[in-house]
Amino acid sequence: MTQLMTVIADQATYWDRYAANTPERTPQEALEGAFGWTQYPGHGPGNEVLGDPATALELGCGHGDxxxxxxxxxxxxxxxxxxxxxxxxxxxTWGHLPGAHFHQADAVDYLTSASRRWEAIYSIWGAAWFTDPDRLLPAVHDRLTSGGRLVFSHAPAIPGSYGRQGTYGAGYAGPQVWIYRWAYEPGAWVELLRRYGFRHVRARVEPAPEPDHVGTLLVEAARP
Ligand SMILES: C[S@@+](CC[C@H](N)C(=O)[O-])C[C@H]1O[C@@H](n2cnc3c(N)ncnc32)[C@H](O)[C@@H]1O
Structure with missing residues (x-):
């Protein structure tokens, strides 16, 4: 209840409020279809899109499922x-798993201060949506192993509405807090990723289970 009363004063408290409003689930419920890229449980590809990495980093992991x-x-x-x-x-929920680690950090800050690399870096409707790709993509490229993969998903761009999209995180009568997202068509993502040195780039909109419902942008790329 205390968290529901949190005043949104910056982006971190915006996401703290979001976390407090997520429905509670048992670990077993949370794990069912935990690895999906779309907003439709059990729909679309799963973790095979990452390849077979020994190490992986999620940017904007939410509850960590x-x-x-x-x-x-x-x-x-x-x-x-x-x-x-x-x-x-x-x-x-997951700290007892030997292979699961969690840190509080901004995605670009974490990547640029890291001294190691990962075989896969991914983001599921997470930080890759809320971070300027001109800052994020070089930072990810730098921290991937050779052959390592970047994969991310989020909502497709609304036709005609591209680049940085802003909204007031605390509403129109609250503190002035801006939340930004970035939106591009798949072809523009391919160009951006190639510009930052990624190869084997594939970007597409996964169709929703129902015709004419909102699909999911899914972008895959590799560091040569
Ligand atoms: C819509 S939620 C998705 C969470 C989770 N990936 C999922 O699928 O349930 C977006 C997440 O991205 C995180 N996030 C947003 N901007 C971030 C940033 N710059 N660095 C790290 N995390 C960020 C938020 O805190 C939030 O947990």
Whole structure:
């Protein structure tokens, strides 16, 4: 209840409030279909899109369910998230798994201060949506192993509405907090990723289970 009363004063508290409003689930419920890229449970590709990495980093891991799913499959998996509430929840539920690690950090700050590399870096409706790709993509490229994969998903662009999209995180009568997302058509993502040195780039919109419902942008790329 205290968290529901949190005043949104910056982006981290915006996400803390979001975390507090997520429905509670048992770990077993959380793991069912935990590794999906779309907003439709059980729909679309799963973790095979990552290849077969020994190490993986999730940017904006939320409650950490996808990290846990990878760790249970033998991957050394790390999740980072801007929200302390999300990281606390992830550690409380999944911290006992030897291969699951969680840290509170901004995605670009974490990547640029890291001294190691990962075989897969991914984001499921996470930090890759909320971070300027001109800052994020070079930072990810630098921290991937050779052959390592970047995969991310989020909502497709609304036709005609591209680049940085802003909204007031605390509403129109609250503190002035801006939340930005970035939106591009698949072809523009391919160009951007190639410009930052990625290869084997594939970007597409996965169709929704129902015709004419909102699909999912899914982008895959590799560091040569
Ligand atoms: C829509 S939620 C998705 C969470 C999770 N990936 C899932 O699928 O349930 C977006 C997540 O991205 C995190 N996030 C947003 N901007 C971030 C940033 N710059 N660095 C790290 N995490 C960020 C938020 O805190 C939030 O947990």
């Amino acid at each position: 996808a990290v846990a799913a990878l760790a249970l499959n033998g991957v050394e998996a790390t999740g980072i998230d801007l929200s302390a509430a999300h990281v606390t929840s992830a550690r409380a």
